[in-house]
Amino acid sequence: MDWLQTAFGWLGDATWGWALIPFLIVLGGAFTLISGFVQFRFFGRMWNVLSGGHGQGEGExxxxxxxxxxxxxxxxxxxxxxxxxxxxxxxxxxxFWMWVVALIGMATSLFECALAQLYKRSEPDGTFRGGPAQYIQHGLGQSFNWLAVIYAIALLASFGLGFSAFQGNTVAVAANDSLGLDPVMVGVFLALVTAVIVFGGIRRIARVADVIIPIMALGYIAMALAVIVLNFTEVPAALWTIVANAVGLEEAVGGGVGAAVAQGMRRGLFSNEAGLGSAPNVAAAAAVPHPMTQGIVQSLSVFIDTVIICTCTAMVILLGDVYVPGATDVDGVALTQQSLVGHLGDWSQYFLTGAVLLFAFSSIIYNYYLGETAVSVLTGNRFGVLALRLAVPVVVFLGAAAPGATAVFFFSDPLMGLLALVNLIALAMLFPVGMRLLADYRRQLRAGAVEPVLDPADYADLDIDQTAWTKPAPLRQVA
Structure with a gap:
């Protein structure tokens, strides 16, 4: 076992240590420049989905x-x-550097999700499935199947199994610390609810997310806004501190700007996952008229995650008096929790516990679906998916009831680094196809279309699933 841990430790160092983050930044920057800052040009269109965005047919x-x-x-x-x-x-x-990573990562997310949409496949039940494994297989060709298999194995092991156990552990620890609940009982409850949802497939997962995610995100943002309002006169100083520390005008910790850049970029990428190849698996499931439509929409999730929600946490911490620059005796969730209590009182720690519970549970069902997509690539049959649906609730229970069990999944972070590296290589190779989609989308907008529609005949030279795309409706003219 020691040699195995050493091997995965080397893999983690080789990806997260020196290769992955520069690759993500350089590639995201290149996508931004070559596309003409697409994430900013379409920023307004991203928000339209929040007021509608329903599927095109029943069950989609x-x-x-x-x-x-x-x-x-x-x-x-x-x-x-x-x-x-x-x-x-x-x-x-x-x-500040988390913001920078997010703004660059919005372009990466846009293209990876648009490609996942283009190469998605129709399922017998009327849903769609796709992601990096599919755009490697059908975009790069059969000679790259081995790369798709590596990606799928890494996706299944890291997200489908490992991170599901870690999230189960997060829920149990939070419930025990704040509410005194028995981890075993929490594990049983969590496993049962997880089983009910995952056996309903992507449709049920999507319906559950449509309810709990707005409650989760809006509730947390509202709490942070209350803190900001109560400390409104100190907000400019907090923002100045962020910028001044980022560019070296002030120094809060040893390492100065270098520490700020390293931590900001690393934590930003861990948080928003832009370029890691996880979100495209979910993006491909949507029923949309054009692949770029969902690419633009998914770009918004990076903005919401980092620029909005992470900034909310930063304001809660920096506007309080718990955080002491250079001190490390209070960090992690304890720092956020104690800062929130200092602003709003003891009751707020229970709210934060509830937020952590919802955050972790939403991640569990998300991780399961990523694992399901990986299994469909590796086995191509429903028995593999059934086995995963049986396994994930068990893994979640073990993570919650037996905290030591999470040590078995030490390979999760290194494998996430590997799948990200594979995804970025595929993205670089398929970027011309992404630009082709973007050019088509822009052409239709210039022609007066309210919402561009993909004509599969225009992409007959590519290995796309023609049944996943309806024939294009006439361009709707702007009134």
């Missing part, structure tokens, strides 16, 4: 539901504990 997953499932997966411990760790180790300036 809507654009908004796919967005909310991915937000549910992205928003979690990284937004509460991760931000606190970034500030503790990198100073307030780390928040």
């Amino acid at each position: 997953v809507s654009s908004r539901e796919a967005l909310l499932v991915s937000i549910g997966g992205r928003v979690g411990g990284g937004n509460i504990a991760g931000v606190a760790v970034a500030i503790t180790l990198g100073g307030p300036g780390a928040v």
Whole structure:
């Protein structure tokens, strides 16, 4: 076992340590420049989905539901504990670099999700399935099947199993610390609810996300806004501290700007997952008229996760008096929790516990669906999916009831780094196809279309599933 841990430790160092983060930043920056800052040009269109975005037919997953499932997966411990760790180790300036990573990552997310949509496949039950494994297989060709298999194995092991156990543990610890609940009972409850949802497939997952994610996110944002309003006169100083620490005008921790950049970028990427190849699996399930439509929508989830929700956590911490620059005796979720209590009173710690519970549970169902997509690539039959549906509730229970069991999944972070690296290589190779989609989308908008529609005949040279795309309706002219 020691040699195995050493091997995965090397893999983690080789990806997260030196290769992955620069690759993500350079690639995201290139996508931003070559596309003409697409994430900013279409920023207004991203928000339209929140007021509608329903599927095109009965039983289909809507654009908004796919967005909310991915937000549910992205928003979690990284937004509460991760931000606190970034500030503790990198100073307030780390928040600024989290913003930078998010704004660049919006372009990466846009293209990876648009490609997942283009190469998605129709399922017998009328839903769609796709993601990096599918756009590697059908976009790069059969000679790259081995790369798709590596991706699927890493996705299943890290998200489908490992992170599900960790999230079960997060729920149990939070419930025990704040409410005194027995971890075993929490594990039983969590496993049962997880089983009910995952056996309903992506439709039930999407419906659940459509209900709990807005409650979860809006409730947390409202709490942070209350803190901001109560400390309104101190907000400009907090923002100045973030910027000043980020560029070296002030120094809060040892390492100065270097620590801020390193922590901000690392925690930002962990939080919003842009470029890691996870969200495209969910984005592909949506029924939309054009692949770029969902790409633009999914770009919004990166903004919501990091620029909005992570900033809320940062303001709660920096506007309080619990955080002491350079001190590391209070960090993680404890720093966020104690800061919130200092602002609003003891009752707020129970609210935060509830938020952690919802965040973690939404991540569990998101992680399950990623695992299901991986299994469909590896086995291609319903028995593999059934086995996963039986396994995930058990894994969640073990993570909650036996905290030591999570040590078995030490390979999760290194494998996430591997799948991200595979995804980025595929993205770089398929970027011309992404630009082709973007050009088509822009052409239809210039022609007066309210919502561009993909004509599969225009992509007959590509290995796309023609049945996943209806014939295009006439362009609707802007009144």
